[in-house]
Amino acid sequence: MFISARKITGGALLYLSHEQGAKWMKDGDHTKEWARKWEADIKVNFEAYEMIVEFVPVLQDLGNDESLREVERVSSLKEGCIKRARWIKPVEQQGSRQQVAHAILSFNGPESANQAISNRVIVQGKPLEARRSLPEP
Numbered sequence: 001m002f003i004s005a006r007k008i009t010g011g012a013l014l015y016l017s018h019e020q021g022a023k024w025m026k027d028g029d030h031t032k033e034w035a036r037k038w039e040a041d042i043k044v045n046f047e048a049y050e051m052i053v054e055f056v057p058v059l060q061d062l063g064n065d066e067s068l069r070e071v072e073r074v075s076s077l078k079e080g081c082i083k084r085a086r087w088i089k090p091v092e093q094q095g096s097r098q099q100v101a102h103a104i105l106s107f108n109g110p111e112s113a114n115q116a117i118s119n120r121v122i123v124q125g126k127p128l129e130a131r132r133s134l135p136e137p
């Protein structure tokens with residue numbers, strides 16, 4: 001399962017032999033057990049699949065987990081698949097009469113991200129297209 005592991009500044013870097021190893025680390029208390037053996041306070045951060053969703057109503061609270069679970073529910077996505085969400089342009093820079101803005105939703109796996117692309121994401125009753133966020137050069 002593990003190919004190698006090394007401590008780096010601010011955490012650890014793991015190389016796993018297959019995707020099932022990453023799924024195993026995500027499930028249960030395996031990360032806590034691993035951190036205990038390394039005698040370190042470790043925060044596990046798995047790869048996120050970032051999607052851009054345009055024209056999201058600005059009244060949507062992207063920092064609220066309950067709000068994200070509601071988006072998952074009405075969009076028929078797996079519960080907990082949206083790890084986090086944020087506005088592309090900070091709220092303080094948005095116009096006072098602005099009604100929609102672009103957001104980035106981070107999904108915990110490619111299946112959920114692809115489902116969001118195929119079926120759209122529903123926010124406040126509005127079906128919105130999702131597209132892959134390309135890394136900055």
